[in-house]
Amino acid sequence: MPESSPLHAVIDIGSNAVRLRVGALGHGGRLDVIEAIRAPVRLGQDAFGRGRLGEDTLARALETFHDFRQLLERKHVPLTQVRAIATSAMREAENRQVLIEQVKAETGIVIEVISGTEEARLISLAVRHALPELEKRNAFLIDIGGGSVEFVVLARGQVTALESLKMGTVRLLSRFGGEDQKRFVRLLDEFFDANAGKIRELVDGAPIDIAVGTGGNIEALGQLGRQLLDTGSPKRLRYGQLKALCKRLDALSYEERLEQLKLRPDRADVIIPASHVLRQVLKLVGKPDLLIPGVGLAEGALLDLLQRRRGNAHQDALAWAASVARKYRVDREHADQVRRLALQLFDQLTPVHGLPARDRLLLELAALLHEIGIFVRPDGHHRHAHYLLSAMPMLGISNAEQRLFALVVRCQRKKLPDGDDALLAPLDKAARERWLKLTALLRLAIAFDKERRGGVAEIHCHFDGKRIEIRCLGKGDLLLERWAALRQKDIAEKALGHPIDIEL
Template identity: 30%
Template structure:
């Protein structure tokens, strides 16, 4: 049985989805949800409390037990807004990954939005209509315009049901002024994007996530709506919330106790979205981030990796010299294949990183030749890159930064020890590939033998080649000095 799994480490709830894969489509066979409320564990300085970390790790340990027998390459775990902003997220990751038994990718808000749209699109009938998809999470809210399976415009706002509930309803009391102030804060976040979204337009409005599902359950159960969520049903829900006066007195059919704790913030955000975008009705989908992660993972497994498309689009956008990028890719991959076993850098992730870094190493030339490796690092750190996790972008940007001049040793120290060592070695291979392609001609690339032993690198060129290429010989001497600073010793003959 071909199984795959996704783990959504959300700001309010953690979700595990296990599916059976049949002809590139999925059939869910197990779902687990735990309302960990990770965002509630953030203090005013954005540090996760030890209690919230322990609670999260306990849940991930249970998830890990369920997916222990699924091959690692068929599992993907993603962290969202709370882990994006937590200053001690590395402390969390160090505890959480061993408990889960899998790597955790922290994704950007725009990547989260793209994956949410993918999950919603796959869970609905395929049509050509333009869609607005809305997802209210614990720490952020995503809005996406798209068609078919493609997200055309994505936005991630720094408001969520947990954060807004915590800010405006800490004691659970509901007053007209509190509720309106919460809505106004959401309206302020929506203001910069509302007119642009309206200008692009859409034909269907679809909501996803636990908050929107809970509100739909409530308005359907109370008889305020016959299908989905209408503007009128929200007005009736608002009246009901104010009449209750507090969470303790609030009774709503279809809303469980843990969801009720964050309902007020979620309602305020949804109400503001209806008001800001002039919505009359919203359909609700069961598809969400966890399904999107699964379908994106299947794309990687079946050679439809969105990251390949992203790299090609960046090469076009920033006018990268494709012939030169391909020369560097060919040499760096050749060197990688020869040393990957001895240097212990085997793996699909490492192979892809050296390829993509080779293709994008000159992206900074779009800004300026001077310090272009630093411009490239900045761009790759800050661009929206569909399919890439924050760790992916960090690796890629640092490899591009490493490809010439001095190694950025202080920045490498910020990486995990195991990442630091692998990235240093890939950086050396990229540097050598760039150096050997300085002439920018297919005819000038020699057949090179490379041997490595720990930090010693030996290059052997065809007999007489170095004597006939004094510029390359001089470049290798300069490079040897740079590599000494990074702890490597280069010999060549």
């Protein structure tokens, strides 16, 4: 194994700053960051206040990308090994496409606007990499950004719940800030109380052993704890210490925070909402100690880019699906059997369906979660499952992939929607073809476990260029499975474009 991998880079376009990280995987697969730069471009001030980016902000952002492009050239990092990701401010700016197009035209860098869910996944990846000891503990991750706050619950290293709430520091400052600091703090606390229920639901009564905080403001609070309270380390804060820090910070004006604490201008204002959000969150989840590993979204995205061939997103998606299945009390034996059969069909029929390898994961997720709607109501459970899967955050897949696989689950039974149906309206021709093929494979897999006793042990598919033969081997007469499969034959033939013979 080589000592290090080629250099890759990530640009994190946040609400309060734009960050560049350049690095590689060093010995033992550990992340080695060799360049870390922060440019104080506050996109959120425009996006959250006016709903669009101003000309001056666009110019500063574009200048920053030119500077980063020059550095990447000096470091010999090709654009194929660069990922630029944008978060809350760019998600909300009406004219974000202006910046995206200018940056691509002038620097060649392609900006990707990611969801809050993907943001949380990448942050948790960085934290789990930096703190491997979390595999043995229940942890609550808090990332305080300029536009949003990401929350992730880890149960022995596995993501079990996550949420992204619009309570970032720049957003709160734009909404509630003013000359009266006492009023500002009161409004912050009231706003948090209004959102506390969502965080309680996230934890769902589970005991939290430790909290982990990420983001520049939390790192600054760790440094201030050592500076003002002699905590000994900027990497750990107790709840009582954080509460004391809040009081010290509230007693100082903006100018005093600049002069006495030596905070940067773009940190001295947002440190107040950051400290109060963090205090309230820790109080809500049982006042655990807070670890501050000094990593965040940029490091997580860089790690993900470097480890992409290892399937991080794939594993995160499956772990998340398993968590959702437990939450909605899915019949796991049946779901696992449908999953196993669906993947056999996908793999053996690849020359026929021609679907991209990525769709194998979407079929796997659909098989694992196709019955979560029963938790709501058995009657029409496919419709309830579609609603749940469309609305909930999903790890490891894009928004478009989530919509597609949720629609596959929606169409697992009953009559398929026709071409004019509103369900299919968001899909272009290629996506509709993928949907129909995945739906047919899922329907067949469900049919092959119709009796829910795991009777089908193996599937053997053969294609002679004209006809598809599907033979199932197992125990028992499999009559119910044969009847159910034959009912799906017409849909499967339409999807795959060839006559099908089914033998059990």
